[in-house]
Amino acid sequence: MIYLDNNATTRMAPAVRDAMLPFLDECYANPSSPYTFARRSALALAQAREQVAALMACEPSHVIFTSGGSEAIHLALHSACSARPDTRHIITSSVEHAATLAAMEGYAAAGYRITKLHVDAAGQLDWDEFSAQLSRDTTCVSLMAANNETGVRFPIHRYAEAAAALDVPFHCDATQAIGKIPFRMESPGPTYVSISAHKFHGPKGVGALIAAADAPVTAMISGGDQEYGRRAGTENVAGIVGMGSAASLVPSGLETMVQTIRPLRDELEKQLAQLPAEIRIIGQESERLPNTTMLTMADHPSEVTIARLDMDNICVSAGSACASGATEASHVLRAMQIPEEYIFGAVRISLSRYSNSNEIYTFTECLGAQIRVG
Numbered sequence: 001m002i003y004l005d006n007n008a009t010t011r012m013a014p015a016v017r018d019a020m021l022p023f024l025d026e027c028y029a030n031p032s033s034p035y036t037f038a039r040r041s042a043l044a045l046a047q048a049r050e051q052v053a054a055l056m057a058c059e060p061s062h063v064i065f066t067s068g069g070s071e072a073i074h075l076a077l078h079s080a081c082s083a084r085p086d087t088r089h090i091i092t093s094s095v096e097h098a099a100t101l102a103a104m105e106g107y108a109a110a111g112y113r114i115t116k117l118h119v120d121a122a123g124q125l126d127w128d129e130f131s132a133q134l135s136r137d138t139t140c141v142s143l144m145a146a147n148n149e150t151g152v153r154f155p156i157h158r159y160a161e162a163a164a165a166l167d168v169p170f171h172c173d174a175t176q177a178i179g180k181i182p183f184r185m186e187s188p189g190p191t192y193v194s195i196s197a198h199k200f201h202g203p204k205g206v207g208a209l210i211a212a213a214d215a216p217v218t219a220m221i222s223g224g225d226q227e228y229g230r231r232a233g234t235e236n237v238a239g240i241v242g243m244g245s246a247a248s249l250v251p252s253g254l255e256t257m258v259q260t261i262r263p264l265r266d267e268l269e270k271q272l273a274q275l276p277a278e279i280r281i282i283g284q285e286s287e288r289l290p291n292t293t294m295l296t297m298a299d300h301p302s303e304v305t306i307a308r309l310d311m312d313n314i315c316v317s318a319g320s321a322c323a324s325g326a327t328e329a330s331h332v333l334r335a336m337q338i339p340e341e342y343i344f345g346a347v348r349i350s351l352s353r354y355s356n357s358n359e360i361y362t363f364t365e366c367l368g369a370q371i372r373v374g
Contacts, residue, residue, distance in 0.1 A: 002315065002359045004349045004351065004363060005315045005317045005350055006352035007176060007291075008317055009198045009204065010179075010199060010202075013201040013202075020242040023044060044241050045240055047244060049063045051248045052195075055251075057186075062211050063208050063210055064209045065206065065236075066209055069195060069199075073171070073173055075209050075220055076209055077142060080169040080171060081139055082218040084140070088111055088139065089112065089115070089139055090104065090139050090141070091134060091138055091140075092114065093125060093143055094119060095119055095123065095149075095332045096143070096144055096173065097144060097148055097173055100144070100173060117133070118335065119335050119336055120336070121337060122285040123150050123286050124152065136168070138168045140170065141159065141163045141168060142170075143173070144156075144172070144175075145173065146180070146181070148175070148176045149282075151283060151294065152283040152288055156190070157190075160188060164191075169191040170189075174194065174195055175195055175207075177289070179200030180290060180291055181289060192215060197239070197243035200247070200249075200250055200253065201352070201353070202245070202246030203242040205236065206236055221233055257353070258290065261353065261355060265292070265293055269281055271360065276372060279295050281294070281295055282294040282333065293349045293350075294319070294349075295346070295347050296346040296347070297347075298342050302346050305347055305367070308366075309367070314362070314366060316347050
């Protein structure tokens, strides 16, 4: 099998699996329990929190473990809105992850004015539009660091700095950035950052909200004092340990991204340009994640392309895994105003530290054979 859908999820690193195993077996105590048997679980949680904090350049107490990126996004927005009850205006973008856009629907129904910033054909935000919409009466801003479908990166710290100048909380969905590009908490910078372990070779079902030192956090789940009273519920010890282990591997993974994966992605796009079809690379004019290529072809529906590649044991997607099986075109491509004849032919290839040149060669050979058959 050739797995080229790493923006959907990544293979768990062997070291992460090994770190988790004791807490799936003999070390099963509740970390909140008072006896000695529970101490190893409690210490493991503390170590994982320190590992994630080291990755994000923040204090361990700023790390709030969640069930994943989606919960972290909702917790950030809930906290920001709860802290500013006299305001009713949220700024986001038209190309955010489904978790953010779904949250915006709820806030709109509750009476908030939602500004969804437009993007251009290269997937970039309009700074002038943002500047015109941002004010001291803005409740919060929520923007992703990098798009999960196209890989297009936003200059997130520029936007966060502008929000900070007006004391407006800023949430950054950094789910796709961690493990692919350097990303750390900076001042001035985001007030909240949401991340998810399974995007950087950790386990599924665990993520974190990183809150700046002065950021208020209002719990959505109550009933216990876990996570400093900010997220109740017995901790997923094995998952959190795995996330900490994965976080400790990110620095070496970033080096691999620069030295190996970006050149591999560039070689992939060179090979695509030689195939007998007009292939467009979405967002190619912008700075992108080093592992991501979204291609599109006219008269080659993505569901057919993906199904045929699956028959060759090659895993790719049409975009967000959260929209898998959807019959409507990607909201990201709609926002970028991709021509209608191309919008239904999108295929996303996303590499990881485990990808290699043989996989890329096999992929382009199989795709080329599909194109020639028609």
